[in-house]
Amino acid sequence: MRKNTSPAEGTEGLVYQCRLPLSSATLDLVAGLVRGHLKKIGSRWRKLPPGRIALIVLAVLRHDQRLSDMAGGNDVSASTVRRWLLKVIGLLAARAPRxxxxxxxxxxxxxxxxxxxxxxxxxxxxxxxxxxxxxxxxxxxxxxxxxxxxxxxxxxxxxxxxxxxxxxxxxxxxxxxxxxxxxxxxxxxxxxxxxxxxxxxxxxxxxxxxxxxxxxxxxxxxxxxxxxxxxxxxxxxxxxxxxKNWRILTKVRMNARHATTLLRALLVLTNAEIHR
Structure with a gap:
């Protein structure tokens, strides 16, 4: 019997799929905001298309996924995912009514x-x-x-x-x-x-x-x-x-100013899910 002494994990990390319990209308809303922002600033390209960026951000907000885990599964860096997350939160919070x-x-x-x-x-x-x-x-x-x-x-x-x-x-x-x-x-x-x-x-x-x-x-x-x-x-x-269905609120790791922006962004997403 031949022994296999090679490690179970190779150089490539294991990737699994997980269902995101959100509607396509919510995904389209976030993707539209990202697409409009890129057009406004005149950005030529991004590592991923707006739809994939929106999906990654929604997964972080809904399931509180670690940024490094989302980055490894999408072939980007954790700092890139963090930048996308903060930008989308800011775009959504701007739509929240005062x-x-x-x-x-x-x-x-x-x-x-x-x-x-x-x-x-x-x-x-x-x-x-x-x-x-x-x-x-x-x-x-x-x-x-x-x-x-x-x-x-x-x-x-x-x-x-x-x-x-x-x-x-x-x-x-x-x-x-x-x-x-x-x-x-x-x-x-x-x-x-x-x-x-x-x-x-x-x-x-x-x-x-x-x-x-x-x-x-x-x-x-x-x-x-x-x-x-x-x-x-x-x-x-x-x-x-x-x-509070958005699991990122399980334990917030932000200061008060960023937490206010986060809650207002989740307010917009929550209403988009309810009124879809």
């Missing part, structure tokens, strides 16, 4: 939006930079984002990243959400974390449930009102669930 425009679009379809916050986990920092990202509420390190959805749970706007130790009320006041909702003629439903956010209790635009205290338990009417608010807010959680 708060005033998002409220104007929502006003044409309804009179109520849903407000909620979420923590996107990040890598733990070292030294003094570690403390701002530590969230006491979630007992984890991350960045805080606020989002608005319509009554059906479709994301319409996402805020800039704030340190994880920030509260949802502080973040909402930083973005002047109450004043902009009142100017747009819209109301909002929020959870108990936004209690006290509205500065006009006689004419509130942000409706939350009631909190019980040690000496003042909730009445039956207040409990029923909390159930109604929670039932109407359930669609908001569906919007965050759609956003």
């Amino acid at each position: 708060l005033d425009r998002a409220l104007k679009l929502t006003r044409s379809g309804g009179e109520v939006v849903l407000l909620n916050g979420t923590l996107v986990r990040t890598r733990r920092r070292t030294g003094d930079e570690n403390r701002p990202d530590c969230s006491g509420k979630y007992k984890a390190h991350g960045l805080l984002f606020l989002a608005l959805t319509d009554e059906k749970g479709n994301l319409v706007w996402i805020s800039a990243a704030r340190p994880g130790r920030s509260s949802e009320v502080t973040t909402a006041r930083h973005n002047k959400i109450t004043a902009r909702l009142r100017a747009a003629g819209l109301g909002a439903l929020a959870d108990l974390g936004s209690t006290g956010l509205d500065d006009d209790p006689d004419d509130p635009v942000i409706v939350t449930g009631r909190k019980a205290t040690r000496g003042h338990p909730l009445t039956e009417a207040q409990k029923e009102a909390n159930k109604l608010v929670g039932r109407d807010r359930a669609a908001n959680e569906h919007g965050f669930a759609d956003l």
Whole structure:
């Protein structure tokens, strides 16, 4: 019997195929943005065509594939894949609506939006930079984002990243959400974390449930009102669930500025998948 002492792995790496659970419309959207950008800057060629570049970037965003793995399977360098990724994220984020425009679009379809916050986990920092990202509420390190959805749970706007130790009320006041909702003629439903956010209790635009205290338990009417608010807010959680299907958000390895660009790019991709 002849022994085979040669290594199982040759000089060429092994490549496998993996299904990407996205629609062709999303791929066409990203490929069109890449193609338009190359035409705008007058680029003659790239290592791969725009369709392949879009597919690689979507695989990194959806499955959180390592850049070196994607580079090895497509005969390019990891730095090239990183450059494509950052460029596509920037192109997509530029299409995300800002708060005033998002409220104007929502006003044409309804009179109520849903407000909620979420923590996107990040890598733990070292030294003094570690403390701002530590969230006491979630007992984890991350960045805080606020989002608005319509009554059906479709994301319409996402805020800039704030340190994880920030509260949802502080973040909402930083973005002047109450004043902009009142100017747009819209109301909002929020959870108990936004209690006290509205500065006009006689004419509130942000409706939350009631909190019980040690000496003042909730009445039956207040409990029923909390159930109604929670039932109407359930669609908001569906919007965050759609956003976090992008596995790159499992643990973000970016600073706050780049994380804001990433979340806004994923907002555009999420809406493209929902409304395809």
